[in-house]
Amino acid sequence: MDFPTINPKAQQFDAEVLSNKRVGSYNHMVFSVDEIASYARPGNFVAISVGGPGTSMILRRAFAIYRATVKPDGQGLLELVIAPFGNGSTWLANRQIGDLVNMVAPLGTAFGIPTEPVRALLVGGGYGSAPLFALAEVLKSRGCRVDMVLGASSAAKIYAPLEGKRSVSSLTITTDDGSAGTHGRVSDVIPAIIASSNIEIIYSCGPMAMLSAITNISKERGIMHQCSVEEAMACGIGVCMTCVLPIEGEDGVVRMTRTCIDGPVMDGSKVTWTKSREIPDGVWGK
Numbered sequence: 264m265d266f267p268t269i270n271p272k273a274q275q276f277d278a279e280v281l282s283n284k285r286v287g288s289y290n291h292m293v294f295s296v297d298e299i300a301s302y303a304r305p306g307n308f309v310a311i312s313v314g315g316p317g318t319s320m321i322l323r324r325a326f327a328i329y330r331a332t333v334k335p336d337g338q339g340l341l342e343l344v345i346a347p348f349g350n351g352s353t354w355l356a357n358r359q360i361g362d363l364v365n366m367v368a369p370l371g372t373a374f375g376i377p378t379e380p381v382r383a384l385l386v387g388g389g390y391g392s393a394p395l396f397a398l399a400e401v402l403k404s405r406g407c408r409v410d411m412v413l414g415a416s417s418a419a420k421i422y423a424p425l426e427g428k429r430s431v432s433s434l435t436i437t438t439d440d441g442s443a444g445t446h447g448r449v450s451d452v453i454p455a456i457i458a459s460s461n462i463e464i465i466y467s468c469g470p471m472a473m474l475s476a477i478t479n480i481s482k483e484r485g486i487m488h489q490c491s492v493e494e495a496m497a498c499g500i501g502v503c504m505t506c507v508l509p510i511e512g513e514d515g516v517v518r519m520t521r522t523c524i525d526g527p528v529m530d531g532s533k534v535t536w537t538k539s540r541e542i543p544d545g546v547w548g549k
């Protein structure tokens with residue numbers, strides 16, 4: 264059995280805030296970084312130190328990489344979409360242009376890209392759309408057809424920038440309160456899109472209940488489902504075991520597996536989706 268390690272390209276560094284704009288319920292932030300921008304792949308995340316010197320918030324916070332680019336002059340840019348939620352994410356969203364933020368990046372696994380052109384459906388819940396636009400660009404560049412579904416509780420929580428909309432063949436919006444798009448959940452519209460677009464693979468990122476529902480839909484239809492799970496992460500680098508989920512390995516054994524280094528991108532059909540954080544029966548060692 265191979266033992267997973269931290270992403271070998273990961274580095275710890277101070278990144279300068281170049282831009283910080285409010286977009287709906289989110290902050291779109293751009294950071295100046297070095298060559299690590301060229302190593303980041305859709306699905307990777309960053310772990311950010313929050314609170315400044317003397318803070319009691321000793322744990323880094325995880326954020327998916329929205330976009331990573333290298334400018335012609337060699338400057339690297341990392342873009343993140345932040346939902347100000349608790350103290351750490353609110354501190355980050357309040358950073359000003361020129362502030363320095365300590366990051367470890369890129370971390371975790373990336374979405375797998377098919378070698379042949381396929382018909383792909385990308386599903387994002389809330390800020391879970393963040394890594395999907397860069398993924399859509401990569402898939403399109405490989406000749407794939409890309410449909411996208413974005414869902415959230417209300418219109419302000421849909422993150423769908425204009426340039427992102429242009430990179431997909433169809434975009435369907437759902438909101439729980441009906442304030443934008445179809446009134447309902449992403450799982451209400453996915454079966455019809457799978458049928459009409461002959462979807463061969465689903466990529467998703469968002470709340471765990473959404474990922475679990477999509478796994479049920481994809482399993483029933485025999486469609487591969489790669490999802491970026493969002494378990495609470497305390498260290499982000501494989502040390503603390505906070506982020507473990509019950510995942511079936513290649514040997515058929517279900518083990519509590521660290522999603523920060525074995526993930527966050529996982530095969531949805533291999534995850535034992537649980538409502539609580541209890542270790543289910545049948546997991547190795549229980």
Ligand SMILES: Cc1cc2nc3c(=O)[nH]c(=O)nc-3n(C[C@H](O)[C@H](O)[C@H](O)COP(=O)(O)OP(=O)(O)OC[C@H]3O[C@@H](n4cnc5c(N)ncnc54)[C@H](O)[C@@H]3O)c2cc1C
Nearest residue numbers: 322324325326327344345346348349350351352495496497
């Ligand atoms: C892979 C990944 C990608 C993410 N991408 C994004 C994104 O793109 N945009 C975004 O806005 N958010 C994203 N999040 C969620 C984001 O990390 C949280 O919203 C953020 O950590 C909240 O921090 P807070 O201080 O604001 O909230 P708080 O609730 O005050 O703190 C949450 C932090 O406490 C710690 N913690 C929580 N539960 C436990 C526990 N049981 N044991 C130990 N420590 C714990 C963790 O470090 C956690 O990050 C992502 C999370 C993951 C795991």
Ligand code: FES
Nearest residue numbers: 499501503504523
């Ligand atoms: S977050 Fe610490 S081991 Fe995964």
